[in-house]
Amino acid sequence: MGVEKMDKSKAIKLIQDLSNARGISAFEDEVTGLFKREVADTGEITEDHMRNVFVNHQFNNGERPVVELDAHSDEVGFMIRAIKPNGQMMFVNVGGWATVTIPAQKVKIQNRNGEWISGIVSSTPPHFMTAEERTRLPKTTELSIDVGASSAQEIEEIYGIEVGAPVVPDVTCEYNEQTGLFLGKAFDNRIGTALLASTMKDMANEKLDVDVVAGLSSQEEVGDRGAEVVVRKIKPDLAIVFEGAPADDTVMPDYLIQSGLRKGPMLRDFDSTIVTNPHFQRFALDIAKENNIPVQRSVRTGGGQDGAIINRYNGAPTIVISVPVRYAHTPYCFIAYKDYENALELAKNILRKLNAQQLSKF
Template structure:
């Protein structure tokens, strides 16, 4: 649990994943035969297998959604832009940390026009992020520029909490959960195949790291490890998100209505067989929504057979996501058994 907590609380907005790289390197230094970081920032841990055996890549993106300093006004308030998919309404009155490139991290709070001076029409509208700002306590622009610079990354402040029923709550579970799964599989897997454990960069802004690292490694088989929407709370219809927490990982058959990945039968059957033969619970998902690194990987070079296995998670893309560590464990088991069966 301590490793999951460390991964959740560590900062790693897209393009600034170095702290996650350090954690993965530390955790796998006695497991992998080789660890390297490529020019994009992807970290690659290689566990060598036998000659002429298959090669398998496990890809988990390290980055989280966040913000970036865009402008500093004359009164020292920070104007920001979003990095990754963020719902404007979740930003209001959040506390944040600006990871300053000129000094220590700076704590701020997201503010906007107060309701006391808004019209009735304004009160009924969601405030857009472009109408918000960050207050860091600076008295003017000159003082603020000594604390932060344009381009500094910003993360949301959150706690990590252990819930009943072996559940956890924290920020960036999308996709530090996948990073945790990737590392644990690499520790446990016992196969003749060569296995690459990869932490990818910039997934939230275009699947960028996955594109370059899959071209470099060109594996025979790949698994993208991520999280998926858990539809087991108020406000969601069962048919909108049938995957639920506590019933095992989701084996993705299609995402983004097929604009993302359409999983090949050979990969789907490999995962289903691993679950059925080892009494590992799993769920099947067909999604209309977003996509994962798997989309970029399976279109690389001449095509790479790719599966996506995701942990059901509530409140994705907020600082307060919730998932089940039982689902995380069963995801590790499912991937491990699938690879061992090759």
Template sequence: MKIDRNEVVRLLERLSNAKGPSGFEDEVIDVARDFCDGWATVEENTLRDGLIVPNGTGLDDNRARPRVMMDAHGDEVGGMVRTIRANGTMGFVTLGRFPEGALCGQDVLVRNARGEWLHGTIGVKPPHFTSAAEKAAHVPPEMILDVGATSAEEARERFFLRIGEPFVVATQFTFDPERGIAVGKAFDCRAGVAAMLIALRELASRDDLSVDVVASVSAQEEVGERGVAAAARTLDPDVAYMFEGCPADDTFLVPDEVQTALHGGPMFRHFDRCMITNPRYQRFVLNAAEAAGLRVQESVREGGGTDGGPVHLMDVPCVVSGVPCRYIHTATSICAIDDVIESARVAVEVISRMTPEVICGF
């Protein structure tokens, strides 16, 4: 399987820079639609799931072969305007979880009622104005969403700000071609979306498969894995192969405990808070990767959840392939482009080996 490294970088760049917090994934779906032009159709539902069906593959109930659903969520952690204050600043809620302090001082882009994205910041009170009592209490400072308006009237009439509008961090993608390192926002799960799209296109071009392959760029994963259930009800798969931009642990654990490192290939989790992975399916994946000489990692997680959670409860066997990404759920993440490529290769190898008998054995 030949993969154009530069194409993968360009795809990841477009996906990373797309602004798509939970519930507002439109730009991400647009990137996927452009990539699929000519070889697959991309439709949307009301949750902003992107449903991808390669040409020649139908969704009728009289299927001749098992159906494999690939999935990667399109949303990113972000926020929503909750209030517009008298001084022109805004209160907000987060869409998904940020680590404590991760948003303080960050550049953000806030969408207004005209669909424009305004550059602003998450402001905090400077130390010059922090009282001794506040310092002694070690209370986290209040975070203020600010694009420069000086009154509520100006915020509404000149900046066209409204409650309910989203914001994302403003980090722009960069890539170091010599070292193969990408830096950007939303690699959870845009790194997974990139790997999935590359793998899906390769699988769609093959005429020797024993299965049909469809895919979803699902919505609202960061607020409780909501979109993937609707996608699965439409695509009606017999088995699912999930992609993630998963948290790398190689910068904060001792070496013996590291289970997800950069340049180690995709990570397949046996357990997290939402799913005990089907052990027969998991073993099939790991054996297929080993037989093909492809790098993979394994983990047992005490926390975290993925789109595998809702779908495996629909009696659909699931595995989760995680592209290792350092510092997810912050403004800036780091990943290795070879891990994105290896994740696509493993998916193609695994799905190419699937047969009706294999799937029945899961």
């Protein structure tokens, strides 16, 4: 079957649609729906009850090394914990948030009918704060979500919101043609999701020397839970992880910047969960150099991603190709189209050069 490749206008729309999609951990249905639509003609698609999606390249034959392409679909968000008598709703964080970025944000809450209700994260107005309270950061337990209700009965009967309801920031993704920048939410990891879909589309008509299986995994933000299931099903010999990594060019001195915007995808050597296979990493770096693809190398003192789970399953050599995300894990983030484009080109060129003999050298 002939599959049309991803052009720039389609890629921009895909990235925007994925950013706008609402999907905290375990509630990734909107995201998986978009992804499945995008890769519909690229191979066999299956989905499990965790919302993990698998795509087998149409030319896989089961007799070659298996390469897993991974990205996670979920975003950081919140969940309704309790409804107070006055209609204010307590919530918990789903994924890692800095509390300072949460107050006064507009959010969407999904009710029992699947409708998304607008609300705001409220806190005590300064008029009612002590001098000490005005100068310290609020705790999440001191914040609440307000949809304009005045009682718990209203929340139940009018808004249809229940305990356990998912909550996401209410942000619409924008693209600036002049700067080539996106401004939106959830680029960790909707940009990885876009890369996964784009790679499968662009490579759909190519006959490779490896079998390629895409695994769009769920629940990464709460402990890489989907990846644990995905890797056991795919059983990869090798893996490439697509991520949206925190950009450091606004917080680090020049000599420590390793994931700057517009400087190319970031190849991770080390984080708190994985030491990247140095042979596979060198292979990727050499391919980037041969094809004039700018890349950044990163040694992180923290962080983590699905690659650690994949690598620990059977020792499969794994690399992480990341697009830098300014202000990751906040409601508003920047990414650069050029970084997405270069990450895609790097992944495709790596796949074209992989074979059993090359794998034996890793």
